[in-house]
Amino acid sequence: MNTPAAGMKPSIGRIVHYRPTERVMYHLPVAPAVITRVWSDTVVNLLVFWDTGAAAPETSVPFGDEVHNWSWPERV
Numbered sequence: 001m002n003t004p005a006a007g008m009k010p011s012i013g014r015i016v017h018y019r020p021t022e023r024v025m026y027h028l029p030v031a032p033a034v035i036t037r038v039w040s041d042t043v044v045n046l047l048v049f050w051d052t053g054a055a056a057p058e059t060s061v062p063f064g065d066e067v068h069n070w071s072w073p074e075r076v
Contacts, residue, residue, distance in 0.1 A: 008072055010035050010044050010063075016070045018048045018058060033058070033070065046070060 010016070018033040028051060037045035042063040049055050061070050 009041060010038050012036060012038060015073065016044075016046070017073050018046055018061065019065070019067050019069050019071070020048070021068045030071075035070075044070060 012035055014035045016033050016035060017030040019030055020028065031048050031050055033046040033048040035044045036047050036057070039045070039060065043060055044063075046058045046061050047055055048058055058068070061068060063070055065071060
């Protein structure tokens with residue numbers, strides 16, 4: 001997954017999914033995050049919300065489906 005879906009552009013305040021790095025996994029496959037800065041259509045800064053109640057910034061996060069990537073939430 002190299003680029004977001006057609007017509008989907010990141011913007012400040014949008015909610016996305018963040019895939020944490022293995023060292024801070026918190027036993028979650030994804031965590032909710034808010035976009036706080038847009039560098040490009042595929043790279044953003046995030047404020048990640050952990051299920052512990054803590055929030056932490058993540059910078060220069062690329063779009064994708066690997067660890068330390070962001071993606072759009074599934075529509076249900």
